[in-house]
Amino acid sequence: MARDHRRFLGRVGGAPTRPRRRGGLLLALALVAAAAPGQARNLALLVGVGDYQDEAIHGLEGPPHDVTVLRDLLIQRWGFAAPDVHTLVDREATRAAILRGLDALAEGSAPGDEVLFYFSGHGTSAADPLTSLPLPQSSGAIVPADAKLRASVHEVVKSLIVGKDDLRPRFAKLDQGGRRLTVLFDSCYSGSAARGMLGFPARYQDFSRAITDDDPMTRRRHGSADRPPADPWPYDSVFFLSAASDWEKADDVPQALLRQRPTLDGKPHGAFTDALLRVLAGQLPADGNGDGQLSHEELKAALVREVKSKGHDHQPQSLPQAKEDQHQLAQRSLFGHTASNVARPTARPPYRVRLEGTLPALREQLARAPGLELVSGTADLVIKRTAQALTLSTGGGEAVSTFAADAGALVYDRVMQLNWFHQMSWRGDADNPFRFRLGLSDETRGSRLFRGEKFSLNLQLDRQAWLVILYADSSGEVAALYPYVAGEAAPLAAGQSLTIPAAGTPLLVVQDPLGTDLVVAYAFTERPAFLEALVGRAKLATNESLYQQIVAAVAANPTGVAVATLALITQERPAK
Numbered sequence: 001m002a003r004d005h006r007r008f009l010g011r012v013g014g015a016p017t018r019p020r021r022r023g024g025l026l027l028a029l030a031l032v033a034a035a036a037p038g039q040a041r042n043l044a045l046l047v048g049v050g051d052y053q054d055e056a057i058h059g060l061e062g063p064p065h066d067v068t069v070l071r072d073l074l075i076q077r078w079g080f081a082a083p084d085v086h087t088l089v090d091r092e093a094t095r096a097a098i099l100r101g102l103d104a105l106a107e108g109s110a111p112g113d114e115v116l117f118y119f120s121g122h123g124t125s126a127a128d129p130l131t132s133l134p135l136p137q138s139s140g141a142i143v144p145a146d147a148k149l150r151a152s153v154h155e156v157v158k159s160l161i162v163g164k165d166d167l168r169p170r171f172a173k174l175d176q177g178g179r180r181l182t183v184l185f186d187s188c189y190s191g192s193a194a195r196g197m198l199g200f201p202a203r204y205q206d207f208s209r210a211i212t213d214d215d216p217m218t219r220r221r222h223g224s225a226d227r228p229p230a231d232p233w234p235y236d237s238v239f240f241l242s243a244a245s246d247w248e249k250a251d252d253v254p255q256a257l258l259r260q261r262p263t264l265d266g267k268p269h270g271a272f273t274d275a276l277l278r279v280l281a282g283q284l285p286a287d288g289n290g291d292g293q294l295s296h297e298e299l300k301a302a303l304v305r306e307v308k309s310k311g312h313d314h315q316p317q318s319l320p321q322a323k324e325d326q327h328q329l330a331q332r333s334l335f336g337h338t339a340s341n342v343a344r345p346t347a348r349p350p351y352r353v354r355l356e357g358t359l360p361a362l363r364e365q366l367a368r369a370p371g372l373e374l375v376s377g378t379a380d381l382v383i384k385r386t387a388q389a390l391t392l393s394t395g396g397g398e399a400v401s402t403f404a405a406d407a408g409a410l411v412y413d414r415v416m417q418l419n420w421f422h423q424m425s426w427r428g429d430a431d432n433p434f435r436f437r438l439g440l441s442d443e444t445r446g447s448r449l450f451r452g453e454k455f456s457l458n459l460q461l462d463r464q465a466w467l468v469i470l471y472a473d474s475s476g477e478v479a480a481l482y483p484y485v486a487g488e489a490a491p492l493a494a495g496q497s498l499t500i501p502a503a504g505t506p507l508l509v510v511q512d513p514l515g516t517d518l519v520v521a522y523a524f525t526e527r528p529a530f531l532e533a534l535v536g537r538a539k540l541a542t543n544e545s546l547y548q549q550i551v552a553a554v555a556a557n558p559t560g561v562a563v564a565t566l567a568l569i570t571q572e573r574p575a576k
Contacts, residue, residue, distance in 0.1 A: 040112040042335055043084045045101045046071055049121035049145050051090040056149040061254040061268035063120040064089055066186065069265060070118060070273070073280040079337050093121075095144040095161055102170040111178030114335045120270055122147075123187030124160070142187060168234065175235040180336065182296075183240040186270040188249040233320035239296050239329045241303075243272030244314035245446020251312045260378075261310055272316060275306035285345040288430045294342045297330040297437070301429035309349065311378045313396025321443040323458045323497055331435070345430035351422040352378070353415065354395075357385030362408050372419050381418060383411065392418075392515075398569055400516040401474045414476045417542070421472075421518045421565060428563040435462040436523050438564035441499060447566065449510045450573040456508060457481075457500045457519065459492075461562065465523035466491050466531060468550060469500065470540065474515025474570070478547070480537040481508075481519075489531050492523075510570050519566040526560060528553055 048063030067087050074080040086104075088097055105115055125140035141160040148159040161167065174181045243250035251271040253261045263274045264281060278284035279294075279302050286302035287294055296318065303316045320329060350373035355363055362383070367374055379395045390411050392400040400418070403410050428436070440447070441456040449455055459467070466489070469482035482500055483489045492498055501508055530549045534540075540547050554561050 040114070040336075041084055041109070042074075042078070042080045042114045042116070042337075043105060043109050044071075044074055044080060044086065044116035044118065045105055046085065046087045046116075046118045047093050047098055047101070047120070048087070048089050049093045049143065051145070052122075052143070053091055053146045054149050057122065057143070057147065060121060060252050062252045062270045062273065063186075065265075065267040066120040066269055066273040066277075067118070069267075069269075069277050070280070073277060074116070077280060077282070078335055080335075091145045093144055094146040095159060098142075098144055098161060099166060099170070102167075106170065106173045106177060106179075109174070109177070109179050113179050114337075115174055115179045115181045116184070116335070117181065118184045118186075120186040120273055123185070142185070164231075171235060171238055175238050179237065180332070181235075181238045182335065183238065184276065185240070185242045186250060186272045186276075187242075188244060233324040235320075236327055237329070239332065240319040241296065241300060242317050243270065243307075245317045245448065247446055247448050248314040250314045271307055271310060271312045271314075272303065275303045275310075275316075278306065279303070279342060282342055285343040285430070287342050287344045288432065290344040293333045294337075295331050295333060297435075299334055300330075305426075305429055308394075308396075309378075309380070311395030313394060313398045315446055317443065317446055319443070321441075321458070322437045322439055322460050323441065323499070330437070345426075348423060348426040348430075351419040352380045352395075354379035354382045356382060359383065359385055359390075359408070362412060365412050366415065369416065369419065371423060372415070380422065381415065383415070394516070398516065399474075399514070399571075401476070402513070402515065410476070413542075417472055417476050417518070421520065421567070424520050424563050425565040425567075428565050431558075432562045433559045434523075434525075434562050435460075436465075436521070436562035436564045437461070438519065438521050438566050440566070440568075448569050448571060450571055451510050451512075451514060452573070453510045454507050455510065457566070459498045459500070459521060459564070460496070461492065461494070461523050463494045463525065464491050465525055465562070466527050467498070467521060467523055468528065468531070468534065469519065469521045470550070472518040472520075474513045474517055476542075478540045478542060480534045480540050482521075483531060483535050486532075486535055489535060491527070514570045514572065517568045517570055519568065521564045521566075522550070522554055523562040523564075524553070524557075524560065526557075 046067045048067035050060040050063040052059065067089055071085050071087055074085055075082050086101060088101060102117065105117070109115055119142050122143035123140060124143065141157075141162045144159070144161055146159065148155050151159070171181060171183070252268065253263055253271055253274065254268050258266060258268070261271075263269045264277045264283065269277070275284065276299075279286045279299060284302055284306055286298050288298045288301060300316055300318050307314065307316060318330065322330070348371070350371055352373050352375045353366055354375050354377070355366075363374065366372060381400065382393050382395060384391050384393070385405065387405065389405055390403045390407060392402070392411070392414065394400060401411075401414050403414075437460045439458055440449075441458045457469075459469075467482050469480070471479045471481045473479075484501075488502075528550075530546060530553070533546055537546070554563070
């Protein structure tokens, strides 16, 4: 995909969790509010729903355990007092109880307090291609314990907690009251609001059975790529982190699959929450720059790494988007707390490849490749041979590349490219000398794009630097996206936001071959000697001198080059 071819908290919703409820929520919050005036506190409402009143809604094993362990970690390691952590679990987590709990947080907290709202359970959104519920396009919904499935469309929607209608005014009240609110959702379609994968139950409930052709509300099919843009981020001090984009399901790890996917405590959990618990417990390294603080951005990077490493095909997402983060919320410390109990990543894990089918020559080559490990279980990449083709996919089943059955040499080159991307991704997340952020301009889409769709990238960094951006499509062909014209060879100022493509330059458009495309951006603190040679280079062969100069310059100057990466899943548009 070369250059020459070239919101949600008003946008949120999610799913609930479950530990024990500990007495009258409103009363308890009111009582602690009277203590220690002027002293900032940490308060939390943790919701987990695995057991629903409507038996047509399938249950989840993870949410009750999610809430129990999260509550204990917040109290034991993250500065929360036990009376300030309140839980709603399973059937007690009704729509009314959840909304009352949020109202109680606003009433019982004070300016400067750190407030957490966590939800684990089912969710849905307008982007769900099956549900067809008439939800706001820029919002999602979480499914409380008393949600209805066997009812009219109107009754089903009224039984949900819709981000734009129900959560946004309550989050706004906390935001305007000077609280610092962190929102964590472990549910499907939760980039806007909702949990699946090969054999894993999804934190997702199909509501399509609630839709009938004779329903008085018009049946509408959502989930196409032609949706309106997300609403602008409406908050000053609200950071939102979800298990998946608003186009993805998110996985629950049940008892039956714990042998394949062991969790922190050997009990069922959401894949996202298990990664979160590992960070909070100090088991999963997350302090990428080693400064003793765990920023929201570092937390997200650690969760993305862990969820991906376990073979799940959803990717945690955050809001506000980079281009909207006027208050640097991504750099804010989690719960305003030091991260002395969170370690810094120290070693890049190997790139794990599993071969399926008879591929002796390729196996022998890959066995000698540096930084790569052939495995029989959980893998980053799966290579499968059929009579017609060699297919490459992620451990979670997402398509990466497809080659002819006799194209072993091309497959090897592509695997080496993916191994290089893995190395750069680890460096960008865990060993960057300074902050460098890269994403789609519309980050609510996660990393999924559809054939024919136009898109753009957004970059930010915290110091002056010269940029080089490379783009590899699913066949392995590399293009130099930046600098593309002479003016782009100038340095980017510290704190400046950059959108690519700029006005007047060729558009970026998704086209064949579909699969997984890779974007790698480098920020050099000193002007690279090869910069001008990149201008106008639509194609860049990996065996030519210019490409090798880039690779060598990055390797030779680890403290003067920051890295940011992005993997884009390109697909056919879903049916309307």
